[in-house]
Amino acid sequence: MCNNPLLKDPYQQLDDYIDSIPYKKENLILILHRAQEIFGYLPDKVQWHIAQKLDLPSAKIYGVVSFYSFFTMKPRGKHVANVCMGTACFVRGSEKLQKEVESQLGIKTGQTTEDQLFSLDSVRCIGACGLAPVMTVDGKVHGRLETTADIKQALAKYRPEGTPEEAKGSNSNI
């Protein structure tokens, strides 16, 4: 659950954080951001824990978590890829980019690969319109992804070394 085994109990970590900030209920969104950082996602159990800690109805926590697209209730892969679906990227071919990334990863947008290596999502404009179409992986922007090889190359950086998915094969426009 917690990525770093050296750290103390994640629930304790979250509680310590909540104790350290003033105006707890008003800072619910901030607390959820931190919780997602610690746990990687926000399952029912974590939401329930926060509800108890802040003395809020768990329905309210769920309401907030489900409202904002930044929060996820499903575990994510080790690397999160986001294809930009902003207008500038859209007119420069982000739909095709999305299809190609989906086919290279073998999953649909919103899903995680079976080996838990990649999750794929879409994002609405990250402001790198000069590089359109773009995809971010773990926050790092990969721009001008116009051929299948460009995409393979971008993804290969996140695969463990020695996997056969290196940038080879056909290099056609997407």
Added chain:
Amino acid sequence: MKLKDTGELNELKGQSLALLKNRRISSPLTTLEALGKPRHIMVCGGTGCHASDSPEIAALLKEELNQRGLSDQVEVLQTGCFGFCEKGPILEIHPDNIMYVQVSTTDVADIVEEHFIQGKQVERLLYVDPSSEQRLASDFPFYHSQLRIALRNCSYIAPEDIREYIAADGYQALAKVLFNMSPASVIEEIKKSGLRGRGGGGFPTGVKWELTGQGEATQRYIICNADEGDPGAFMDRSILEGDPHSVLEAMLIAGSAIGATHGFIYIRAEYPLAIHRLEISINQAREYGLLGEKILGSDFSFDVDIKYGAGAFVCGEETALIHSIEGARGEPSVKPPFPAQEGLWGKPTCVNNVETFANIPPIILRGSDWFAGIGTEKSKGTKVFALAGKVNNVGLVEVPMGTTLRQIIFDIGGGIKNHKSFKAAQTGGPSGGCIPTKYLDTPIDYESLISIGSMMGSGGLIVMDDSDCMVNIAKFFLEFTVDESCGRCTACRVGTKRLHEILTKITEGKGTLDDLDSLEQLSKIIKDTSLCGLGQSAPNPILSTIEYFKDEYLAHIVDKSCPAGVCKSLVKYKITDKCKGCTLCTKHCPANCISGSVKEPHVIDEERCLKCGVCMEKCRFGAIVHH
């Protein structure tokens, strides 16, 4: 070091001027010794350049200069956005007045060797002006028609050093407001300047301040709306990354004018670099006593906190934003009461956009008459546009109100990419509309854009060419509003979904003429009955495309064809007589619907064709076409 009064602020400014003394002076390039020291390499740290390794370039430059023993003579600084994102990463060398474009990490050694040791320009890294084909070291045509007020410091100063901002007249407007102006005269000045909200609505800023300051209240709040959700707009982010102190200073000015002691900056969590620079600025401002108790020795106290968004477009709407800051679902509420009367935690609250704030310090310093002298009758000052899409020079441009689309797209933007022809410009994001060729010469301001069926919005300007299908674009925007509708009111929640369904039907070739009427009728109902701006403006992309590109809708509905060749279900492929019979297409066709013998022209069986387009992509003779 806390600044105790304006005297100390001015003293610090005097000391800091040395930092800027070598910037933007043009001097002939000579040897290193002849130039003033230190020289500065400003490396663009805006989002686009940052993504193309500009931090690595800066680090390598430092290392290389260090190895060559030049580190005490040449300083490397990261700035905000230069605006010319198309040619990023960009770096500018002062005082030599030379810009290098599309620099990569492998160019670093050459720059240090050729530029700093041999004292000559690195020719291959200069910008090539496409019209004259000359290499230019500075003064690119891209900047010619621009007037930078909100972006005045972006790329000019290093945003992570408060002293640079102070040297560039930073916090002087605050000092003027605190010691030489009354709150009423500040509000009057902003009203007279004619500044209007740059987030899209265009509400007069001075009036908003006046309304928030009225009546009795135990507490008032200032909120900076940095929830830039319009896809394709990135000016607010660039201002926060390139000149964060100007926003803080403006919030302080607003706070003193309306009697608020606390401010919040509501920013998207998707903007980590802007958040990082803001955090640094807030800490520096606190350290210098420009935030906190008794600022510059006056009676005015003010502090700022950052609040993070979590990915909801509707939170750009001010009441939704306030609910989000309070830790709840970001759903809008009915106005009135307006936030100016009952806002954050029930207190009067003034919500202004980042770009609006960035205009405040220059207005105070240079006067409302100066600002009101720029722009059109009802829209004063400048507007920053994020120019993107099928245009040669993608980037951030700031132009006086009243500039025409043609000037922006063709003079500044350098025209359409790949020599295609202009079809439409989309302004205002999902709330705006598509503007056709016939309005290219309309001077742009708040009113003129509304009169031609679009709106200013936050300033996204997406250029489209003849390979874009307008029905598909309308569908794209509706997909966005369906996703982002918060679900609170029925008109928006259900209405946008129905609009999207009808558009999908049309792009799949199943539309009827009745659908066109339903689209228009439903659009009008949604506009009239939605609770907030999101729903009220959601049908704009449909209404404007139906008005200006009705023939494309009719082509989809009546002729069952997509003139731009975008809508897959409507595209038909045909093999022309250019076919050499190489059989490559038959090998790749997943439906096995191409037949023909070797060295004979092939034929596609349209009944079985999946319209995947693989054949057209693979054909080496250009023999397969849409028809």
